[in-house]
Amino acid sequence: MNNRNLAILAMVAVITVALAVSLSKRAGKPSAAAVEGDLIQGLDPAAIGTIVLGAGDEVTTLRRAGRGFVVAEKDNYPARLSAINDLLSNCLKVRTTGLFASNPDHFADLEVTEDKARTVVKFLKAEPNEPILTGLIIGKNLEKGDGSYVRLLAADAQASNDVYIATDIPWISTDAGQYLDKEITSFDRKDIAAVTVTDANAASYTLQRADPNSDAIVLSSTPEGKKLKASDAESTFNAMTSLRFDDVAKNDGGFTFDRVYTCRLKNQTVYNLKLAKKGDKTYASCTATYTGEVPTDARTESDEQMKEKEAKLLARDNAGKFTQQHQGWVYEIPSYKASYLTRSLNELLEDLPKPGEPNEPAADVINDADLASPAEAAATAETAEPDEEPAQTPEPNQPVPADANAVAAAAADPNAAKP
Numbered sequence: 001m002n003n004r005n006l007a008i009l010a011m012v013a014v015i016t017v018a019l020a021v022s023l024s025k026r027a028g029k030p031s032a033a034a035v036e037g038d039l040i041q042g043l044d045p046a047a048i049g050t051i052v053l054g055a056g057d058e059v060t061t062l063r064r065a066g067r068g069f070v071v072a073e074k075d076n077y078p079a080r081l082s083a084i085n086d087l088l089s090n091c092l093k094v095r096t097t098g099l100f101a102s103n104p105d106h107f108a109d110l111e112v113t114e115d116k117a118r119t120v121v122k123f124l125k126a127e128p129n130e131p132i133l134t135g136l137i138i139g140k141n142l143e144k145g146d147g148s149y150v151r152l153l154a155a156d157a158q159a160s161n162d163v164y165i166a167t168d169i170p171w172i173s174t175d176a177g178q179y180l181d182k183e184i185t186s187f188d189r190k191d192i193a194a195v196t197v198t199d200a201n202a203a204s205y206t207l208q209r210a211d212p213n214s215d216a217i218v219l220s221s222t223p224e225g226k227k228l229k230a231s232d233a234e235s236t237f238n239a240m241t242s243l244r245f246d247d248v249a250k251n252d253g254g255f256t257f258d259r260v261y262t263c264r265l266k267n268q269t270v271y272n273l274k275l276a277k278k279g280d281k282t283y284a285s286c287t288a289t290y291t292g293e294v295p296t297d298a299r300t301e302s303d304e305q306m307k308e309k310e311a312k313l314l315a316r317d318n319a320g321k322f323t324q325q326h327q328g329w330v331y332e333i334p335s336y337k338a339s340y341l342t343r344s345l346n347e348l349l350e351d352l353p354k355p356g357e358p359n360e361p362a363a364d365v366i367n368d369a370d371l372a373s374p375a376e377a378a379a380t381a382e383t384a385e386p387d388e389e390p391a392q393t394p395e396p397n398q399p400v401p402a403d404a405n406a407v408a409a410a411a412a413d414p415n416a417a418k419p
Contacts, residue, residue: 039094039152039164040134047133049126051087053174055114060176064126073176075250077329080181087179090172091121094136096164100149104161112139112151112163119172122153131155138169177247184243184286184331191265194220195237197343198260205345207237212266219348226349233348239263239340240271245284245331255283255330261341267315268292271322275333275342282338286326290316 051062051069061072062079069084070076100110107113114120114137122135135153142148147167154160173179194208206220217233240263257274264270268291273284294316295309333341 036097037095038092039096039136039150039166040092043088043092043123043134045088047125048123050124050130051084052122052124053087053120053172055117055120058174060174060179062179069179071176071179074180074248077248078181079179083179087121087172090170091123091136093168093170094150094166095168096150096166097147098165099162100165101163102158102161106163107151110139110149110151110163112137112149118148119174121172121174138172139163180248182244182246184245184284184326185240185271186242187240187265189238189241191267192237192241193264193266195239195264196260196262197236197341197345198262199342199344200258203345204260205348207233223349225352227352229348229350232343235340236343236348239337240273243337244334246334247332249330251285251328251330255285257285259342265315267311269315269319273341275338276330280335282333282335282342283330284333284341285330286322288319288322290319292316 049064053060053062059073062069062084063072063076065076065078068081069079071079108116111117117137117139119138120135123133124130125133132153132155134155137151137153139149139151142165147165148169149163150166150169151161151163152159193212194206196204196206198204207217208220210216210218217228217230217237219228219233222228239261255276255278257276259275259277261273261275262270263273269288270291271286271288273286276283290312292312292315295312
């Protein structure tokens with residue numbers, strides 16, 4: 001065999017080895033298959049007993065309680081149903097564009113393990129051992145292009161090995177606070193009749209309407225020489241129209257409630273907030289009482305009378321539900337709202353303007369001339385038209401001009417003194 005043939009054989013061998021190495025490397029890498037559709041399919045919300053969000057030490061657990069859910073990490077406080085619905089909707093919106101891998105060896109690199117994932121959501125059955133219904137793990141973003149790696153969680157272990165590529169993944173919160181029903185009260189300002197604020201020394205004041213149909217807010221008793229700061233009075237009067245909390249916990253008895261904010265509505269419902277301070281935070285416990293008459297006569301009368309009875313019964317029922325819902329809970333109130341609820345009387349008042357002292361100039365009034373420069377003021381003075389003819393001062397040793405009326409009177413009376 002000549003040298004030329006040997007060279008050709010050597011070149012073929014090198015190409016063969018290179019191709020084999022390339023194929024072996026590609027065989028070890030997953031590739032996207034043409035699988036497109038909803039990641040989670042066939043989820044029955046009624047079958048969900050528990051929802052677990054996150055992993056490790058940062059877990060939020062939402063447990064079924066009757067027709068709703070509670071947040072386990074917040075002493076089983078009721079969850080906001082709209083937030084649960086949004087969570088379900090967002091999880092069901094995750095759509096895949098391709099199957100990327102089905103080998104657990106690639107999970108860590110794609111960050112679709114529970115300890116590395118960006119988001120973990122598990123839907124568990126309402127059974128003692130809580131087997132998994134379904135769920136998802138959102139991993140890292142694609143190196144090129146839009147999308148992320150997502151892994152399906154399912155009761156079938158083989159299905160849980162599938163990693164997909166998904167685009168336009170909705171934001172899914174795993175923070176427990178996002179699922180709390182944080183609203184305490186919400187009603188219209190026009191429904192408030194009066195509010196009373198009582199401080200730690202049992203001193204109190206009342207803000208009320210000037211009359212039942214007036215929008216003006218007045219102090220029930222204003223100290224002499226003082227007046228109400230309108231804007232501060234408004235924020236204190238309106239404090240419960242929209243009251244929400246930052247955090248919640250069971251009342252463990254470790255709070256000293258020494259302040260009270262009382263809001264009286266026109267329908268005779270009275271809301272009481274007992275307030276406590278701990279460091280720089282303010283906490284509240286809440287109750288409501290209906291203080292009006294309760295209709296007992298069931299006879300049908302006029303439509304107007306029936307509506308009045310229904311309104312009274314509804315107010316009584318709502319007060320009872322409010323107290324039951326908030327009984328045993330302590331709420332952390334936002335600092336800005338706490339300042340309204342605990343505002344002292346001194347903070348609401350300011351001194352009346354004092355009248356000017358004798359011989360003192362009247363209160364300054366700013367006009368355009370005061371704002372002009374000295375040069376502009378001089379020019380204005382030179383060009384200004386006088387309001388009236390200035391009085392003429394007689395020259396020395398010149399006779400004083402006769403008064404026309406005096407001359408006429410003298411002519412009529414011969415005995416009058418000559419001027």
